[in-house]
Amino acid sequence: MKTIRSALLTLVAVPLVALAGESTPPAKTQPAQAAEKKSEADCHHPPQPQAAAPQGGWTLTRGEALKGAPAVKLADLLAKPQPHAGKTVQLEGQVRKACERKGCWMELATAKDAKGPGVRVTFKDYGFFVPLDSAGSMARVEGVVQVAELSDDRAKHYESEGAIVPRGADGKPREVQLVATGVELRR
Template identity: 35%
Template sequence: MNKYIVIASTFLLFACNNTEQPVEVVDEVNVEITKHGEDITEEGAITPAEFLTQLEGKDSLATKLATTIDEVCQKKGCWMMLDLGNGTAMRVSFKDYGFFVPKDAAGKLAIVQGVAKMDTTDVATLKHYAEDAKAPQEEIDAITEPEINYSFEAVGVIIKGESTTPNEE
C-alpha cells in the first residue's frame, strides 16, 4: 500500500511541474507608405518645432516637414490640416490642384515638401469678419490680438500609416 502512495505522490509531483512555455501571439505591423504629387523622399524633413523656428521672422519658407495629419477634406482629399504641435494647425493645399490625398489619412504621419507661408490678420479685420458673421458683441469685443495663420502649398506628399494584421495560430 505504501508503494502505491509513493507512486501516486511521485506522479502528482511531476504532473504539477508544467514545463510548457506560454505561446506569445504577436500581431504583424505593416507600415503603409503612399506618395502623392512629385516623387519626394523623407530625407531632410524637419519637425514642427524646427519649422516654426525657421519660419520665425519670415513670411515664407521652402521646406520639407514631417508631422501628423489632423484632418483631411472629406469631399475629395483636396486639402489637409497638419498638427504644428503648439495648439495650432496648418492648412495644406496641393500645387495647381494637381493631386489629392486619401480621405482616411487623418492620424497618419505626413511628410510634405513645398512652400509654407505665414500671414497675420490684424484685430480690425478679425472684428470685421466677426461682425459679418453676426457674432455677438461680447465675442467681437473679446478680439484683442492679431491672428497668425499658417498655410502650405505642397508639391509632394508621403503618407505613412500602420495597419495591424493579427497573427492566426
Template identity: 35%
Template sequence: MKKSLLAIIVVIYGLYSCTEQKKNETEVNTTSEEIVNSEEVIQNSNEESFLGEAFNTEDLTSLNNLVNHMNESDSLNATVEITVTEVCQAKGCWMTAKLPNGESMRITFKDYGFFMPKDLAGKTVRMHGVAKREETDVATLKHFAEDAGKSEEEIAQITEAKLDYKFVASGVNLMQ
C-alpha cells in the same frame, strides 16, 4: 425638289454622324488619359507611397525649426514629418497638423493637383513644399469650417481674419 431636300438631309446626317463620332472619340481619349493618370498615381503609391511629386524623405526639417523660420521669413522650402489632425471631408483637398507651439498648420496641395484620403487623420506623413505664414480672410475660414463639417453655430462665430501657418505641399509621402 424632293431630290434636293433628300440630298440636303443626307449631307446633314453625314456631318452630324462624323461630329458625333469625333465627340465619342474625344470622350474615350479623355477617359484613357484620366485612367493613365490614375494608374500613375496608384503605381507611385504602391512603389513609394507618394501623392504628387516624389522627393527625398530623409532631409527633414524639425517642426520647431519650421515654426521659427516661418515666423522670421516670408516662405521656406522644407520637408517635414507631421501627424495629420484633420482632412477635408468634402474631397481631401486640405489637411491640418498641430505645431509644437500649439497652433495648427493648414496644408493644401500644389496646383490643386492631388488630394488626400479622407481617413488620414491620426496618421503620420512626410511632405515637401513651401511653408509660409499669412492672413486668412473670414470667408475662407468659414469655407474651411464648412468643409470640416462644423455646425452652423461654430461657423457663425468666425468673425475675424486670422494669421495662419500654411504649407503648400508639392508631394506627400504616405507612411505605413
C-alpha cells in the same frame, strides 16, 4: 405596353440577380488573364498611386516625389514661421484633419499638441488631393511655407470642413501654410 416593359425588365433583372447571387467569381482562364493584363498595359490612364512601391515604409505618395528639401521640425516652424516664409522645406507630422469634402487640404500637428495650431497643407495648383480619411496618418511633405492672414469667410469655410483655425490676439485668423509639391502618407 405593360407586357413589353415587364418582359424587358425581366430580361435585364434576372441575369443581374443571378450575378449578384454568386458568392465567388468564376476562375479566370489563362487567356482571359493575359487579355486583362494587356488591356491594363494599353490603358492611357496613369497607374493608381496606391500601386506605387512603398519607399522606406511610406505607403502612399501624391504629387511629385520628395526631392530632399531641408527638413524642418514642425514644432520649430510653428514657433518661428517667419524665417521659413517663402522657402521650400520638408516637414513630418501627424495629419490632424483633412478636408472632408475633397481631400484638398490637410492639417499637420505634433502628436503632443493636437488642439494647438498646426500647419495647413494645400497642394500646388490643386494638382493632387489626399484621401478623405487621411486624419491619423503620418505625413512627410515638401513645399513652400507661407504665413497668411485669412479672410473671415475663408476661416469659416475651413472650420465648416472640420479645420482648427488659429486666431491672433486681435481676433484675426492667421495660420502657417505649406503649399506642397509632394506628399507621402503612412498609416
